[in-house]
Amino acid sequence: MxxxxxxxxxxxxxxxxxxxxxxxxxxxxxxxxxxxxxxxxxxxxxxxxxxxxxxxxxxxxxxxxxxxxxxxxxxxxxxxxxxxxxxxxxxxxxxxxxxxxxxxxxxxxxxxxxxxxxxxxxxxxxxxxxxxxxxxxxxxxxxxxxxxxxxxxxxxxxxxRELAFLHPRSVADDPTRVVRAARYAARLGFTLSSDALAQVARGVQDWPWTWRSGDPANAAPPALSTRFRMELELLFAKEPWSHALQFLEDWGAFPLLDPQLQNDPRRMLRLRRAARLGLPLLPALLLGAGAPLQVAERLQLPLQQIRWLEQVQEIFMWLGSDAMQAPELSWTPVDWTESLELQGWSAEAVALAVAGSERHWRPLLRWWGRWRHLTSPKSAKTLIAEGWRPGPQLGTELKRRRRQVLERSR
Incomplete structure (x- = not known):
């Protein structure tokens, strides 16, 4: 051949x-x-x-x-x-x-x-x-x-054009095979055989693994932790991921990752926003989990991405506070910028919050895409050349001038 x-x-x-x-x-x-x-x-x-x-x-x-x-x-x-x-x-x-x-x-x-x-x-x-x-x-x-x-x-x-597992215990032995099935189904246009579908259902319903959702993350077996993460990363990197994720939902397979992800109406909106913002898609997927940080730790996501998820939870708590729920809330770019930057949240965490937030995502997006990049029209070097001395007063002046730029922004 x-x-x-x-x-x-x-x-x-x-x-x-x-x-x-x-x-x-x-x-x-x-x-x-x-x-x-x-x-x-x-x-x-x-x-x-x-x-x-x-x-x-x-x-x-x-x-x-x-x-x-x-x-x-x-x-x-x-x-x-x-x-x-x-x-x-x-x-x-x-x-x-x-x-x-x-x-x-x-x-x-x-x-x-x-x-x-x-x-x-x-x-x-x-x-x-x-x-x-x-x-x-x-x-x-x-x-x-x-x-x-x-x-x-x-x-x-x-x-x-069917995907058939080789053995009756294929899923029980290695649940990453379910994610791999979604990858191949999306890429090749195949479906799961009836026997394979039944095996996925048994794997989810009977849960044959000694570890269960909610147990210590570091106790999860490799096929439910690091190897599961690697298969999901390949799904997002190499496959038509929206189709692959739809297969996982149709097969009732998301509880292998987290039960709350099975019926997640905002999943595709969240992932499309994350893709447009150039973010890794796996953390955006996990925002729909019941306990995103626990799932991230179980999958052993990079520490930086785990930190983003921690900060997103803080952002969501802030957005859900009483002060942020007032219907007459009409903050200016200065208000949003100073409040966000006071917290020390990373730009990636704010972008991830844009992907996952139902409220106030537009000003978060404007900060991420525009306001955070605005600076004083004159740099510190220029002001020093004009007679300013290095020190706290120079820093205050740079902030004042940046604030003026923000006030004119939208």
Whole structure:
């Protein structure tokens, strides 16, 4: 099966070098096989060069190092190996390849990181998320039909454009697979199979994990914390995220993150505002949670983003205070600017409050986009040249002049 942008000579080179080392099987796996079949068999448009992942029944690191000796550093300028994990990443002929020794895995408890050990190609495919990602093309075979390995009927699910989990406990073992399903559904135009939908529902309703919402954040298993965050970040960075989030809502899957996010009528408005303001979208999503800070700590968001969420809560409390609820409130740009800057809130926190606020978001937006940038018409350096001495009086004069500019602003 030819893939646009990937010459057959490269695949032949891999097969030849593997044979020279006595490696019996090297296979292209995962997204490249899926996208290739969608393109060649089902006439989907080519979505660009996919990740090129290869599984080696043998020593993947030795294969990568032998390739470098064979082709030289000019053709293969980068090689990074991880012998402890049996993996290698290399760049050859302008393409990035990942080689990994075949492995099998098991989950010691629901949501935990898997235990990994060496295996064969079948066991390596058996550990994957969906049937459409569990197909392989063995290099060196005479035809696509001869080289295709499909133990889980991925070809059939491609035809029906369905996402099917491989095992009855796929969601219980790794709930990040639900977010990944939303990513693929949005990107490929697929739906969850009926069995997969039922498994998502069981995962939410039965909650098989020892950790529950409200428990200490640092006790959450990786698949409900850091790995869950990474999948959400990929969803926002690489996918049609509005469609992906709609899938999560349609499947009733948001309680995996926070129950209050399941029925969040302001979610899309909040996220669209955040996108226009250039903010990371995950903190904006979490503003709809019952306890945004707890969810952020569980997901281990960057400390800066957690600080923004802390400040947004302070801003919301301030906006909800009795003084801010008066219907006749008619503050000037000076009033808003001085009040906001007195609190020491960061510009990003105020922008995040714009995304999430129902009241007074317009003056917050004007401060973020315009008022905070206004300065005295004359700089400190200019005033000193005119005879002002450095010190508190100069600072007061700069503030007075800036205030005059703000008074003329809208």
């Amino acid at each position: 030819a893939l646009p942008g990937i010459g057959p000579s490269l695949l032949a080179l891999l097969a030849e070098q593997a044979a020279a080392l006595g490696i019996t099987k090297v296979a292209l796996v995962g997204g490249a096989v899926r996208d290739g079949l969608l393109h060649h068999v089902h006439r989907d448009p080519w979505r660009g060069c996919p990740d090129l992942d290869f599984v080696v029944e043998g020593d993947a690191v030795a294969l990568a190092e032998a390739l470098l000796l064979r082709v030289g550093s000019e053709r293969m300028p980068r090689l990074q190996t991880h012998p402890a994990y049996g993996t290698a990443e290399l760049e050859i002929d302008g393409l990035v390849l990942d080689l990994a020794s075949a492995r099998r895995e098991s989950y010691p408890s629901p949501g935990a990181n898997p235990l990994v050990m060496l295996g064969d190609l079948e066991s390596d495919l058996d550990r994957r998320d969906f049937s459409i990602n569990a197909m392989a093309m063995v290099l060196g075979e005479s035809s696509m039909e001869a080289g295709l390995i499909d133990f889980h009927e991925g070809s059939q699910d491609l035809e029906f």
